[in-house]
Amino acid sequence: MDLKFKVIKEEKNTNARLGTFETKWGTHKTPMFMPVGTQATVKTLSPEELKDAHADIILANTYHLWLRPGEDVVDYAGGLHEFMNYKTGPILTDCGGYQVFSLAKPKDISEEGVKFKSHIDGKELLLTPEKSIEIQNKLGSDIIMSFDECPPYPVTHEYMKNSVERTLRWAKRSMDANKKRDTQAQFGIVQGGEFEDLRKFSAIETSKLDFDGYSVGGVSVGEDADTKLKMIEYATKYLPKDKIRYLMGVGEPIDLIDGVIRGIDIFDCVSPTRLARHGNALTLDGRTNLRNARFIKDLTPIEEECDCYTCKNFTKSYIRHLLVSEESFGQRLISIHNIRFLTRLMEDIRTHIEKDDLLEFREEFVKRYNKKSDKN
Amino acid sequence: MDLKFKVIKEEKNTNARLGTFETKWGTHKTPMFMPVGTQATVKTLSPEELKDAHADIILANTYHLWLRPGEDVVDYAGGLHEFMNYKTGPILTDCGGYQVFSLAKPKDISEEGVKFKSHIDGKELLLTPEKSIEIQNKLGSDIIMSFDECPPYPVTHEYMKNSVERTLRWAKRSMDANKKRDTQAQFGIVQGGEFEDLRKFSAIETSKLDFDGYSVGGVSVGEDADTKLKMIEYATKYLPKDKIRYLMGVGEPIDLIDGVIRGIDIFDCVSPTRLARHGNALTLDGRTNLRNARFIKDLTPIEEECDCYTCKNFTKSYIRHLLVSEESFGQRLISIHNIRFLTRLMEDIRTHIEKDDLLEFREEFVKRYNKKSDKN
Numbered sequence A, B: 001m002d003l004k005f006k007v008i009k010e011e012k013n014t015n016a017r018l019g020t021f022e023t024k025w026g027t028h029k030t031p032m033f034m035p036v037g038t039q040a041t042v043k044t045l046s047p048e049e050l051k052d053a054h055a056d057i058i059l060a061n062t063y064h065l066w067l068r069p070g071e072d073v074v075d076y077a078g079g080l081h082e083f084m085n086y087k088t089g090p091i092l093t094d095c096g097g098y099q100v101f102s103l104a105k106p107k108d109i110s111e112e113g114v115k116f117k118s119h120i121d122g123k124e125l126l127l128t129p130e131k132s133i134e135i136q137n138k139l140g141s142d143i144i145m146s147f148d149e150c151p152p153y154p155v156t157h158e159y160m161k162n163s164v165e166r167t168l169r170w171a172k173r174s175m176d177a178n179k180k181r182d183t184q185a186q187f188g189i190v191q192g193g194e195f196e197d198l199r200k201f202s203a204i205e206t207s208k209l210d211f212d213g214y215s216v217g218g219v220s221v222g223e224d225a226d227t228k229l230k231m232i233e234y235a236t237k238y239l240p241k242d243k244i245r246y247l248m249g250v251g252e253p254i255d256l257i258d259g260v261i262r263g264i265d266i267f268d269c270v271s272p273t274r275l276a277r278h279g280n281a282l283t284l285d286g287r288t289n290l291r292n293a294r295f296i297k298d299l300t301p302i303e304e305e306c307d308c309y310t311c312k313n314f315t316k317s318y319i320r321h322l323l324v325s326e327e328s329f330g331q332r333l334i335s336i337h338n339i340r341f342l343t344r345l346m347e348d349i350r351t352h353i354e355k356d357d358l359l360e361f362r363e364e365f366v367k368r369y370n371k372k373s374d375k376n
Helices: A047-052 A062-067 A071-077 A080-084 A097-102 A129-139 A157-177 A196-207 A225-236 A253-261 A271-277 A309-313 A316-324 A328-354 A358-372 B047-052 B062-067 B071-077 B080-084 B097-102 B129-139 B157-177 B196-207 B225-236 B253-261 B271-277 B309-313 B316-324 B328-354 B358-372
Strands: A006-010 A017-023 A026-030 A032-037 A058-060 A091-093 A106-109 A114-117 A124-127 A143-145 A185-190 A213-216 A244-247 A266-269 A280-283 A286-289 B006-010 B017-023 B026-030 B032-037 B058-060 B091-093 B106-109 B114-117 B124-127 B143-145 B185-190 B213-216 B244-247 B266-269 B280-283 B286-289
Touching: A017 A328, A026 A032, A032 A271, A032 A328, A047 A328, A058 A062, A062 A071, A062 A097, A062 A129, A071 A080, A071 A129, A071 B316, A080 A091, A080 B316, A097 A114, A124 A129, A129 A143, A129 A157, A157 A185, A157 A196, A185 A196, A196 A213, A196 A225, A213 A225, A225 A244, A225 A253, A253 A328, A253 A358, A271 A280, A271 A328, A280 A328, A286 A358, A309 A328, A316 A328, A316 B071, A316 B080, A328 A358, A328 B328, B017 B328, B026 B032, B032 B271, B032 B328, B047 B328, B058 B062, B062 B071, B062 B097, B062 B129, B071 B080, B071 B129, B080 B091, B097 B114, B124 B129, B129 B143, B129 B157, B157 B185, B157 B196, B185 B196, B196 B213, B196 B225, B213 B225, B225 B244, B225 B253, B253 B328, B253 B358, B271 B280, B271 B328, B280 B328, B286 B358, B309 B328, B316 B328, B328 B358
Parallel strands: A032 A058, A032 A266, A058 A091, A091 A143, A143 A185, A185 A213, A213 A244, A244 A266, B032 B058, B032 B266, B058 B091, B091 B143, B143 B185, B185 B213, B213 B244, B244 B266
Antiparallel strands: A006 A017, A017 A026, A106 A114, A114 A124, A280 A286, B006 B017, B017 B026, B106 B114, B114 B124, B280 B286
């Protein structure tokens, strides 16, 4: 499915760009951030709350939904949108590769695919490019991902070269397996670790397959900050300018700005909801742990300037009480705020691409964000 | 505070009555059911969701809020309504007695009050009638409860007699301690276990203190069904007709109907949210455990005839998936339904008091409810 991606404007001083793409749900603005609904639910939140937090698109995990409830159950319901009653925006599904490698511990990687044990019941399973696409076809998401290997970090150049070549062969098989290209757009994935030649090879060769967009994978897997930025640069440099570029699994605020500066259009990360589970709120003054005793009588919202439901209605004092009392409404309130924080950040980023002062925006943002951040 | 309680109509064939009372939040119809917000939150739900589920009043627990966050924190926020941002209806606080006796295991009951250990940190604390009222004054609820002893079941007539007499002395002290009677209505509590003479004594003597309403306590503490009904009858028989009668801690659907038949106006129970945590939904066809495998592909709502957010938007298949995947959104969806089920039941009860056919309604309800109920 052609997403009709358009670059509306390129920022003067960086590789950042403003864009739009289309799905049956409407026109979507990039750069954008996708909250993650791992198990067909963005943890603790309703579809209406996601809309109110300006989440324009969400991600769901193929691996998790394959295991539970099973793609046939979702298909029987009429696809993920119907199953979740999420009717306000598109859903992207990942390919399952990352989870197979991180959660399930693969037993055996072969040309055919990956053998692994389910993290739920230990059952031995095989995920192949064809199977991943078949599951995603049944899940009925708007954008599906090709199946890739997500190698650990670091690995040798030789290991990565073999892996990237196999991922390319898997990309071709994934493309051939997609029976619903007319209704489900498909992205290819660029791997190659920290090796420029392999990122270049992966980007150029994957692009030849003419996907509807391209992901940069294998970032934020343990590498240092400089390496992370290089990985992104090595990939985006060789990707076509007229296709969406999606940086997978990255959600730290500063990383989002840095990704956009390097030409990324879409991001996803579990961070807003995961941070919330641990009581951490994202603010312009850095990450704040609301369990902290200093908030006991703090009658101000998480952020005075935030327009989210949480900040308009609840105090830090109350949210702290909910966290300390282990009431899940606390996680819910912080999740709403954290998602809105990131969608608001993307709005700001878009504004500053428009104004050609994204680097100045970055400088100001980083200065304030890093000043008082509770790192925990 | 005078609640301006009015009996609008008495049902012809039972002791059931339709009534209204007033608070600064509006006019409230009885019989009514109160969801419980133990720790200043009705578990998993927002204030808006409570309103949508037609919850007209909620209960908060003095014991829990005393321990966490502390009544001074709530007072500093401007009271419970401000603290929770609950602005759509009244809040009733209990006296803490039940929790002290059930959760904290009292160390020592004396004329002064009850010494016990906090269930959170084991700290030794003393709760007296004066302290309970002081806390409730600071919590700023619309209706507060006098401090009572809630004896275990069964106890001897002698034990209960001493306890009831002490609870009466505590009621007087509670009344004297209330510094905010002009803004906070106060209820007395009738105890006496299964002994008619003691219920009678407690009801008549407590009534003499001229509270704004009267609770029936010590019900649903382990007694059989017949004894439960007798306990209610023994108490309501001797309570003034022109004051609200509140049956504490009872929430089983059939018990609500039976309580109303015996002249009860208000009920509270944690059951709708507690059942939800275990995956149990209340339906006209009985309690249904939505984790059951038979719901895997069930694309119908919990109840076709229900008007709640959950039933209008989500299938049993999806809710089952959320429960099995341990996603708290599932508990939230069932909590909304269960509360709406009980508020809808109270609406039906009010309709049938109006029509003087409450006994026929009870018969039909029980027949259907008990037919297919999953008891688990």
